[in-house]
Amino acid sequence: MDEISCEVRFGRYGGRFVPETLVQPLLELAEAFERLRVDPEFLRELSTLMRDFAGRPTPLYRAENLSRALGRDVYLKREDLLHGGAHKINNTLGQGLLAKYMKKKRLIAETGAGQHGVATAIVGALLGFETEIYMGEVDIERQRMNVFRMELLGARVIPVRSGSRTLKDAINEALRDWAASYESTHYLLGTVAGPHPYPSMVREFQRVIGDETRSQILAEEKRLPDSIVACVGGGSNAMGIFTPFIDDDVRLIAVEAGGRGPGGGDRSAEHGASLAFGDPGVLHGAMTKILQDPYGQILESYSIAAGLDYPGVGPELAHLVETGRVETATASDRTAIMGFKALSKLEGIIPALESAHAVGYAMEHPEMLGELSVINISGRGDKDLHTVMAYESV
Amino acid sequence: MSLSEVFGRCKPLIVYICAGDPSPDETVEIAERIARAGADVLELGLPHSDPIADGPVIQAASQRAIAAGMNTDLYFDIASRIEGVPKVFMGYYNMVYRRGLERFASDCRASGICGMIVPDLPMEESRPLREAASRHGIDLINMIAPNTPDKRIREIIALSSGFVYLVARAGVTGASADLLESTKHLIERVPPVIPRAVGFGVSRPEHAAELLRAGADGVIVGSACVDLIGRNELDRLEDLIRRMKLAMTEVSVKSAASIQQS
Ligand SMILES: Cc1ncc(COP(=O)(O)O)c(C=O)c1O
Numbered sequence: 001m002d003e004i005s006c007e008v009r010f011g012r013y014g015g016r017f018v019p020e021t022l023v024q025p026l027l028e029l030a031e032a033f034e035r036l037r038v039d040p041e042f043l044r045e046l047s048t049l050m051r052d053f054a055g056r057p058t059p060l061y062r063a064e065n066l067s068r069a070l071g072r073d074v075y076l077k078r079e080d081l082l083h084g085g086a087h088k089i090n091n092t093l094g095q096g097l098l099a100k101y102m103k104k105k106r107l108i109a110e111t112g113a114g115q116h117g118v119a120t121a122i123v124g125a126l127l128g129f130e131t132e133i134y135m136g137e138v139d140i141e142r143q144r145m146n147v148f149r150m151e152l153l154g155a156r157v158i159p160v161r162s163g164s165r166t167l168k169d170a171i172n173e174a175l176r177d178w179a180a181s182y183e184s185t186h187y188l189l190g191t192v193a194g195p196h197p198y199p200s201m202v203r204e205f206q207r208v209i210g211d212e213t214r215s216q217i218l219a220e221e222k223r224l225p226d227s228i229v230a231c232v233g234g235g236s237n238a239m240g241i242f243t244p245f246i247d248d249d250v251r252l253i254a255v256e257a258g259g260r261g262p263g264g265g266d267r268s269a270e271h272g273a274s275l276a277f278g279d280p281g282v283l284h285g286a287m288t289k290i291l292q293d294p295y296g297q298i299l300e301s302y303s304i305a306a307g308l309d310y311p312g313v314g315p316e317l318a319h320l321v322e323t324g325r326v327e328t329a330t331a332s333d334r335t336a337i338m339g340f341k342a343l344s345k346l347e348g349i350i351p352a353l354e355s356a357h358a359v360g361y362a363m364e365h366p367e368m369l370g371e372l373s374v375i376n377i378s379g380r381g382d383k384d385l386h387t388v389m390a391y392e393s394v
Numbered sequence: 395m396s397l398s399e400v401f402g403r404c405k406p407l408i409v410y411i412c413a414g415d416p417s418p419d420e421t422v423e424i425a426e427r428i429a430r431a432g433a434d435v436l437e438l439g440l441p442h443s444d445p446i447a448d449g450p451v452i453q454a455a456s457q458r459a460i461a462a463g464m465n466t467d468l469y470f471d472i473a474s475r476i477e478g479v480p481k482v483f484m485g486y487y488n489m490v491y492r493r494g495l496e497r498f499a500s501d502c503r504a505s506g507i508c509g510m511i512v513p514d515l516p517m518e519e520s521r522p523l524r525e526a527a528s529r530h531g532i533d534l535i536n537m538i539a540p541n542t543p544d545k546r547i548r549e550i551i552a553l554s555s556g557f558v559y560l561v562a563r564a565g566v567t568g569a570s571a572d573l574l575e576s577t578k579h580l581i582e583r584v585p586p587v588i589p590r591a592v593g594f595g596v597s598r599p600e601h602a603a604e605l606l607r608a609g610a611d612g613v614i615v616g617s618a619c620v621d622l623i624g625r626n627e628l629d630r631l632e633d634l635i636r637r638m639k640l641a642m643t644e645v646s647v648k649s650a651a652s653i654q655q656s
Binding site for chain 2: 015016017018019020021023024025162163164168169172175176179180182279280281282283284285290292294295296297298
């Protein structure tokens with residue numbers, strides 16, 4: 001990790017739009033992160049855990065069959081091979097260890113599909129925290145397996161009954177909890193969204209994806225790729241793989257959930273594409289692009305991939321899109337299902353439905369990839385089998 | 395009447411309600427009953443889908459109001475029809491930002507609102523709205539929490555007009571049985587160079603009296619009233635406000651008497 005202190009703002013986005021009670025906990029967290037990110041003992045402990053517990057480095061795999069099908073060289077960054085089955089563990093190990101150094105006793109987290117909840121529960125068990133996961137009632141119903149997984153790992157799942165009873169409300173509830181519990185508790189936010197320092201801190205814990213990709217592709221191909229494709233929910237796997245390439249001549253493509261397409265009703269959107277269709281506003285403590293109605297009420301998002309079903313996005317991505325550095329694209333449910341099945345058949349790799357958005361996009365737009373491309377496979381698809389089966393049967 | 399005039403005349407009871415709960419049609423009448431019962435200031439909330447500083451009672455009220463069709467245009471329409479009590483806006487920043495800061499402040503002015511409370515807008519982020527509000531003669535009310543350090547308290551006060559809102563406890567809004575020692579300590583830590591009103595967790599006449607004895611210049615009650623509105627217990631609501639105001643007046647009279655004796 002480099003030594004520049006992390007940013008509060010990214011152009012007009014970012015900041016810390018929180019109740020006064022949360023200002024001190026966030027300052028304390030930012031201070032601890034600044035201190036520990038250059039602390040040799042912390043970094044040694046983290047990289048040992050990343051290697052021996054999580055399974056880093058992950059391979060950068062040259063996908064021969066997919067390359068042949070698309071008529072160009074395509075590599076897959078295999079975050080699906082990590083412990084827990086997704087890139088989420090990079091962040092939960094980082095923040096979990098940070099919380100341990102800060103002498104916190106309890107972890108709280110939000111989860112939508114349960115992926116980040118599971119990754120937090122894993123780290124809570126590993127490092128000996130009391131762990132409580134906020135999860136919307138609707139999501140608990142949809143994701144029984146992950147609820148059981150979290151409980152098996154020793155975490156308590158707290159149902160959220162407010163608002164739309166999904167991920168955004170789980171984040172609200174975690175923030176409310178933290179406002180009263182911060183002295184003993186760390187709020188382990190799962191993506192590059194939220195108030196400062198979360199967007200920069202989570203990015204720094206996830207940039208290991210991009211750092212590895214860079215040295216791996218240079219070793220294999222002796223050059224940088226023409227493009228990198230990643231899916232975007234909050235943006236953590238995308239920022240993780242994009243960050244080390246920001247100053248290079250590499251096309252960075254952020255694929256959001258197109259869902260059933262643009263449009264939607266008064267209270268809900270039919271997609272999760274905040275970068276493509278959102279407007280500037282404040283959600284969960286940050287100024288960013290959000291899905292909202294003309295009065296500023298937050299809309300419910302939609303995607304077949306629970307991890308992309310979020311009406312906001314990390315503020316740094318909003319900024320990078322506004323400056324033109326990152327390109328946005330959307331992949332519909334249908335495209336994601338196509339990518340899910342194609343990668344399974346072509347390469348013997350079942351991607352998470354989230355990652356399948358990146359795969360599906362790449363397959364439909366090979367001309368955007370250049371001659372040499374990397375797709376981030378942020379997670380594995382075992383969790384999604386029942387969703388795909390249900391999709392197929394209608 | 396401006397907020398500094400209000401605090402110049404008395405130690406006000408400030409009552410929060412969520413505009414549009416249970417329906418936009420009923421808010422004006424509820425507000426006027428609250429004013430008649432003795433509220434000195436009405437804090438009129440604009441409901442938001444994601445109220446991160448609020449507990450379950452105000453969350454539920456916000457959802458009811460939004461479901462009943464409440465929106466920002468209706469809010470100002472309702473506000474302008476409520477008469478006979480000074481009014482303060484309370485709402486989340488995205489609702490203000492979305493309308494445009496200048497337009498929002500101007501709409502406040504036009505509907506007789508004299509102050510704004512935006513609970514997710516800490517000092518560092520507040521400058522654009524502060525400037526817009528001040529161009530329209532509106533006070534932007536800052537909040538101070540039990541964990542706000544002394545140095546920051548001084549910085550917040552330096553930026554404040556109208557009054558400062560002392561958050562009585564960590565966490566979110568909602569009624570609680572006891573007031574904490576830490577609340578009294580917080581009042582002591584905030585120098586009385588600007589009126590200090592205390593809210594979060596105030597639900598009983600005894601609380602209001604205790605806060606005034608501890609040095610508060612005003613008392614804010616929210617969830618306890620919103621809860622009664624949610625149950626359609628408007629007579630009990632009026633009764634609660636009457637008893638709170640009475641308890642507060644008794645403290646003021648006694649302290650005036652003891653000052654005269656000494
Ligand atoms: C496998 C996988 N990929 C991607 C995401 C989306 O999150 P982010 O955009 O933060 O990477 C999730 C979220 O749960 C996920 O589980």
